[in-house]
Amino acid sequence: xxxxxxxxxxxxxxxxxxxxxxxxxxxxxxxxxxxxxxxxxxxxxxxxxxxxxxxxxxxxxxxxxxxxxxxxxxxxxxx
Numbered sequence: 001x002x003x004x005x006x007x008x009x010x011x012x013x014x015x016x017x018x019x020x021x022x023x024x025x026x027x028x029x030x031x032x033x034x035x036x037x038x039x040x041x042x043x044x045x046x047x048x049x050x051x052x053x054x055x056x057x058x059x060x061x062x063x064x065x066x067x068x069x070x071x072x073x074x075x076x077x078x079x
Contacts, residue, residue: 012031012078013078014078014079015077015078016034016036016077016078017034017035017036017075017076017077017078018031018032018033018034018035018075018076018077018078019031019032019033019034019035019073019074019075020032020073020074020075020076021055021057021066021068021072021073022072022074023057023059023061023062023064023066024064024066025059025062025064025066026059026061026062026064028059028060028061028062029076030057030058030059030060030061032055032057032073035075052069053069053070054067054068054069055067055068055070055073056068
């Protein structure tokens with residue numbers, strides 16, 4: 001990663017969109033990626049997760065690892 005640019009998983013720029021998984025244990029949003037192409041304010045995310053595939057995410061707040069389906073991952077706009 002370019003050292004001059006902030007890590008999008010650690011800081012959020014107000015007005016920018018991010019793909020997040022909300023921790024099932026502590027309810028904190030975990031940023032998975034900066035969603036530069038987000039155009040839909042509904043929170044819908046276009047992900048390449050097939051059928052009932054899962055993504056494992058370790059929470060940066062509580063440390064628990066949980067599995068998420070594509071329906072549990074959303075796009076949010078930072079405030």
